[in-house]
Amino acid sequence: MNVVESLEELYNYPSPTHKEMVYVQGYLNDEDGGGGFFIFDAKSSLEPFYQDIAPNTRNPKSPYASFEDMLKIGYNANYDGMVCKSKTNPTGRWTRQWDRGKLNLRWFGARPSGSDASPAINAALKYAQFEVAIRQRDAKGAYVYPPKFVPSIHTFNNRAYTRPGKTIFIPSGRYYFHTFISTIRYGVVFEGEGNMGTSAHGTRLLIFHRYNDFNFTSPKDSKKSILPQSSEKGAFFRYVANGSNNAGGGLKNLTIDVPELFIPKEEENNPNFVNAYDANIVSLLSEETSHTDTKGNRLDCPAVAKWTAENIVFTLNARAKRALFLESNQKTKGLRWRIRDTTLINCWFAGASVHGETVSATQSSGLHIIGGFFASGLGSVNRKNPNLPPERVKPGILLNDCANTHLTGVDLTHGEICIHKKSYFININCRFGRLLIYNGPDKEHVDLQVSKMLILNPRKLPDYLDRATAPKDFKCYNNVWELEQDEDKEWLHNTPNSSS
Numbered sequence: 001m002n003v004v005e006s007l008e009e010l011y012n013y014p015s016p017t018h019k020e021m022v023y024v025q026g027y028l029n030d031e032d033g034g035g036g037f038f039i040f041d042a043k044s045s046l047e048p049f050y051q052d053i054a055p056n057t058r059n060p061k062s063p064y065a066s067f068e069d070m071l072k073i074g075y076n077a078n079y080d081g082m083v084c085k086s087k088t089n090p091t092g093r094w095t096r097q098w099d100r101g102k103l104n105l106r107w108f109g110a111r112p113s114g115s116d117a118s119p120a121i122n123a124a125l126k127y128a129q130f131e132v133a134i135r136q137r138d139a140k141g142a143y144v145y146p147p148k149f150v151p152s153i154h155t156f157n158n159r160a161y162t163r164p165g166k167t168i169f170i171p172s173g174r175y176y177f178h179t180f181i182s183t184i185r186y187g188v189v190f191e192g193e194g195n196m197g198t199s200a201h202g203t204r205l206l207i208f209h210r211y212n213d214f215n216f217t218s219p220k221d222s223k224k225s226i227l228p229q230s231s232e233k234g235a236f237f238r239y240v241a242n243g244s245n246n247a248g249g250g251l252k253n254l255t256i257d258v259p260e261l262f263i264p265k266e267e268e269n270n271p272n273f274v275n276a277y278d279a280n281i282v283s284l285l286s287e288e289t290s291h292t293d294t295k296g297n298r299l300d301c302p303a304v305a306k307w308t309a310e311n312i313v314f315t316l317n318a319r320a321k322r323a324l325f326l327e328s329n330q331k332t333k334g335l336r337w338r339i340r341d342t343t344l345i346n347c348w349f350a351g352a353s354v355h356g357e358t359v360s361a362t363q364s365s366g367l368h369i370i371g372g373f374f375a376s377g378l379g380s381v382n383r384k385n386p387n388l389p390p391e392r393v394k395p396g397i398l399l400n401d402c403a404n405t406h407l408t409g410v411d412l413t414h415g416e417i418c419i420h421k422k423s424y425f426i427n428i429n430c431r432f433g434r435l436l437i438y439n440g441p442d443k444e445h446v447d448l449q450v451s452k453m454l455i456l457n458p459r460k461l462p463d464y465l466d467r468a469t470a471p472k473d474f475k476c477y478n479n480v481w482e483l484e485q486d487e488d489k490e491w492l493h494n495t496p497n498s499s500s
Contacts, residue, residue: 001021001022001023002022002023003022003023003024003025004022004023004024004025005024005025005026005029005030006024006025006026006027006028006029006030007024007027007028007034007076007078007079007081007084008028008076008078008079009024010022010024010038010079010084010094011078011079011084011085011086011087012087012088013086013088013094014088015088015089016040016042016086016088016089016092016094017040017042018040018041018042018043018092019039019040019041020039020040021037021038021039021040021097022037022038022040022094023035023036023037023038024036024037024038027081027106027107027108027109028109028111032106032109032111033104033106033171034081034104034106034107034108034109036096036097036098036107037096037097038084038094038095038096038097039094039095039097040086040089040092040093040094041092041093041094041095042089042091042092043091043092044092044093044095045091045093046083046093046095047083048074048076048077048078048079048080048082048083048084048085049073049074049080049122049123049126049127050073050074050075050076050077050080050123051071051072051073051074052072052073052119053070053071053072068182068183071118071122071179071180071181071182072116072118072119072122072179073119073122073123073126073182074108074109074119074120074122074123075109075119075120076109079094080108080123080126081096081107081108081109081120081123081124082095082096082098082107082108082127083095083096100166101167102166102167102168102169102191103124103127103128103166103167103168103169104169104171105117105120105121105124105168105169105170105171105175106171107124108120108121108123108124109123110170110175111173112172112173112174112175114174114176115176116176116177116178116179117175117176117177118177118178118179118180118181119179121168121177121181122181122182124168125168125181125182125184125188126182127166128166128167128168128186128188129182129184129185129186129188136148166188166189167188167189167190167191168188168189168190168191169191169192170190170191170192170193170203170205170254171192171193171203172192172193172194172201172202172203173203173204174204174206175203175204175205175206176206176208177205177206177207177208177236178208180236181236181237183238183240184237184238184239184240184246184249185239185240185241185246186246186249187239187246187247187248187249187250187306187307188249189248189249189250189251189252190237190250190251190252190254191251191252191253191254192204192205192252192253192254192255193253194253194311195253195254195255195311195312195313195348196255196313202253202254202255203253203254203255204254204255204256204257205254205255205256205257206257206258206259207236207256207257207258207259207281207320208259232321233280233283233285233325233327234279234280234283234321235279235280235281235282235283235325236256236279236280236281236282237251237281237282237283238282238283238285239282239283239284239285239304239307240283240285240286240304241285241286241301241302241303241304241338246302246303246304246305247303247305247306248305248306248307249306249307249308250307250308250309250310251282251308251309251310251312252308252309252310252311252312253310253311253312254311254312254313255312255313255315256281256312256313256314256315257315258281258315258316258320258351279320279321280320280321280322280323280324280325281314281316281320281322281323281324282309282323282324282325283324283325283326283327284304284307284324284325284326284327284339284342285304285326285327285328285339286301286302286303286304286327286328286329286330286338286339301328301329301330301338302338303328303338303339303340304338304339304340305339305340305341306340306341306342307341307342307343308342308343308344308345309324309343309344309345309347310343310345310346310347311345311346311347312344312347312348313347313348313350314347314348314349314350314351314358315350315351316349316350316351316358320351322357322358322359322360323349323358323359324344324358324359324360325359325360326339326342326359326360326361326362326364326367327339327360327361327362327363327364328362328363328364329363330363336363336401337363337364337365337366337401337402337403338363339361339363339364339365340364340365340366341365341366341368342361342364342366342367342368343367343368343369343370344359344368344369344370344372345370345371345372346370346371346372347369347371347372348372348373348375349372349373349374349375350375357396357397357398357418358374358396358397358415359396359397359398360397360398360400361397361398361399361400361402361405362400362401362402363400363401363402364399364402364403364405365402365403365404366403366404366405367399367402367404367405367406368405368406368408369397369406369407369408369410370406370408370409370410371408371409371410372410372411373410373411373412374396374397374410374411374412374414374415375414396412396415396416396417396418396432396433396434397412397415397416397417397418398418398420399417399418399419399420399423399426400420400421400422401420401421401422401423402422402423402424402426403423403424403425404424404425405423405425405426405427406427406429407427407428407429407430408427408429408430409429409430410430411430411431412430412431412432412433413431413432413433414433415432415433415434416432416433416434416435416436417432417434417435417436418436418474419435419436419437419438419445419448420438421438421440421442421443421444422443422444422445423444423445423446423448424445424446424447425446425447426447426448426449427449427451428448428449428450428451429451430451433478434470434476434477434478435450435476435477435478435483436470436471436474436475436476437474437475437477438473438474439473439474439475440473450480450483451480
């Protein structure tokens with residue numbers, strides 16, 4: 001068996017024969033971790049995933065939801081880490097021998113060296129998100145030959161499709177991202193080797209790009225942006241439900257860092273500059289609305305279900321909107337909670353966010369936050385007047401029309417829990433700096449439970465969490481003792497039949 005150092009050498013390998021195996025030491029060289037075994041298939045016509053769109057060809061009016069055609073995918077038109085063309089035998093392909101386990105990001109050319117890893121992760125997502133194809137039959141029900149599949153698919157290793165929803169493994173190191181990654185429509189897991197809170201040699205993703213402008217230098221250049229100025233639902237990791245739902249997926253053993261972006265001194269007080277690149281780190285979205293088909297049957301929109309973040313450190317040191325944004329657009333009352341069973345286990349949140357909330361959930365059911373702590377915004381001050389609340393920081397959790405939510409053992413001592421107009425079966429068993437409960441005329445709260453274990457908040461609260469600063473139509477509590485002393489707490493422990 002022959003050995004070559006890189007995929008470029010494999011591409012130039014002289015006169016490969018059918019089923020010949022070669023060991024490749026790396027993507028670019030024998031030290032980058034992108035190596036593996038490749039076998040030549042003289043009959044294969046697979047094309048490597050590659051796309052490199054010049055900035056001046058992007059459509060500045062393109063909405064966020066349809067920007068897939070403007071992503072950078074892969075680094076080389078001749079190989080993507082899984083498939084490699086042959087310069088000397090152009091009718092065949094080299095294919096990586098893969099057991100359909102985890103996909104290693106290093107296979108696709110990602111390096112912890114400061115170069116942009118977005119093209120590598122976009123290429124990896126192509127293999128993690130094959131669309132399930134249906135083999136076509138003739139009028140009598142027999143399979144047509146040669147086999148034909150719909151939709152037309154990118155086959156690999158002589159298989160019509162692979163099960164979507166793979167794990168993309170990211171070895172330890174610091175990986176830099178300067179452009180967007182693809183929308184995630186199947187349950188894909190991004191797994192590292194530990195976060196900076198648990199491992200000295202863990203995996204760290206640094207999101208350096210300006211979210212909604214690839215060529216931003218000043219507000220006058222904002223017309224070059226490919227995204228709207230207000231990307232309320234935009235995110236680096238964007239999990240979107242499709243027609244067959246989006247079950248599973250998540251993040252594991254990672255640090256995700258949004259570093260502070262450089263702001264010229266003359267632009268510090270210019271809101272157009274400051275907010276020109278804000279978005280969320282993670283969004284879970286069910287964007288479609290329910291509708292009625294031609295037979296009169298109501299069809300609910302698809303759901304994003306069973307998404308998990310485990311042992312993640314989120315550091316929002318620039319102007320990211322939020323760490324996690326969950327939203328369903330289901331309008332009917334029945335099964336309107338289309339973001340389901342989301343779990344955060346031992347996740348840490350630190351830094352400042354633009355919008356204020358660290359986690360924002362709308363029409364979400366089964367949000368479980370277990371362990372970890374929210375330190376978002378600590379140390380941030382108002383640049384104009386240090387005695388005023390921070391300009392863009394109000395750390396904590398916003399729940400709006402959510403059901404079956406459990407906050408257990410998480411430290412929100414310096415954070416805020418805000419429960420908006422509707423809540424159903426909410427259980428709070430953790431420290432909190434301030435609890436805001438909507439008490440306006442159209443409130444709808446059922447069985448809201450707050451643990452009595454932590455009666456007093458043990459720390460002095462920041463001024464911006466004082467009860468005097470509570471917004472209109474909200475009741476404010478700084479600890480469970482204040483809550484128990486409130487004579488007007490009809491929403492507490494209500495049953496469904498007694499909701500207001």
